[in-house]
Amino acid sequence: MWDQRYAAPGYLFGTDPARFLSEHANHLPQDGRVLCVADxxxxxxxFLAARGLDVTAFDASPVAIGKARKLAEERGVTVHHALADIDDWDWEPGAYDAVVAIFIQFAPPSMRKRIFEGMKRTLRPGGVLMLHGYRPEQIAHGTGGPPDAENLYTEDLLEKAFGDFEILRxxxxxxxxxxxxxxxxxxxLIDLIAIKP
Structure with missing residues (x-):
């Protein structure tokens, strides 16, 4: 399905970073390793590579990765791209200074729990998590995202999942x-910015 969506001409979600990411880029480290989840x-x-960060980005769609490589080349930046299903990703412990996960709400609750645990594990102590997505109210808007309310985030859900982190936003x-x-x-929309203790 994603290959078909990404095969259309142009960039499905544009070439500018998510507004959440650009508006809150001050929370990112000055240098270090960043993981972009399902990017x-x-x-x-x-965007992150242009800030001088060492960026690894993975996605399950080879079509998307082809476009991502082209965009990085056009911008004159280096990104380590990997083809991987999110459920097969190796969440190497303490490997990253930041994890960025934007609109990854294709995951049902059981998978989401594994993803959240993986993101927490792969952050080093003091590392920053930047998570951005839709709330259940998005379904009524019909302007993007999955039609499944259980896949969407609430403040209560994120507080429970990341209550052991220092929540900045x-x-x-x-x-x-x-x-x-x-x-x-x-x-x-809903934003979470949090620091691993």
Whole structure:
């Protein structure tokens, strides 16, 4: 399915980073290793690499990775791209200074729990997690994201999942977004920025 979606001309979600990421980039380390989870066509990875970070990005779609490599080349940045299903990713303990996971809500609750545990494990102590996605209210907007409410985030869900981290930002809000053809219009969003103790 994702290969078919990404095969369309252009970039499904655009080439600019998610607004959440660019607005809160001050929370990122000045240098170090960053993991971009299920990063699709590479817009967020390219942004991070342009800031001088050592970026690894993975996705399950070879079509998306092809576009991501092209975007990195056009931007003159280096990104380590990997083809991997999220459930098969090796969450190497303490390997990254930051983990960025934006709109990865294709995962049902059981898979999401494994992903969250993996992200926590692969961060080094003091590392930053930046997680951004949709709330259940997004389904009524119909402007992007999955139609499954159980896949979407609430503040309570994220507080329980990351309560052992230092939460710097946990915010729910409505915003008009325009990210390619894939995310357009009023959206019910949620942000989490947290530090691993």
């Amino acid at each position: 699709g066509e590479g817009r967020n990875a390219a 946990l915010a729910s809000y409505e915003r008009e977004i325009e990210e390619g053809k894939g995310h357009v219009g009023m959206s019910a």
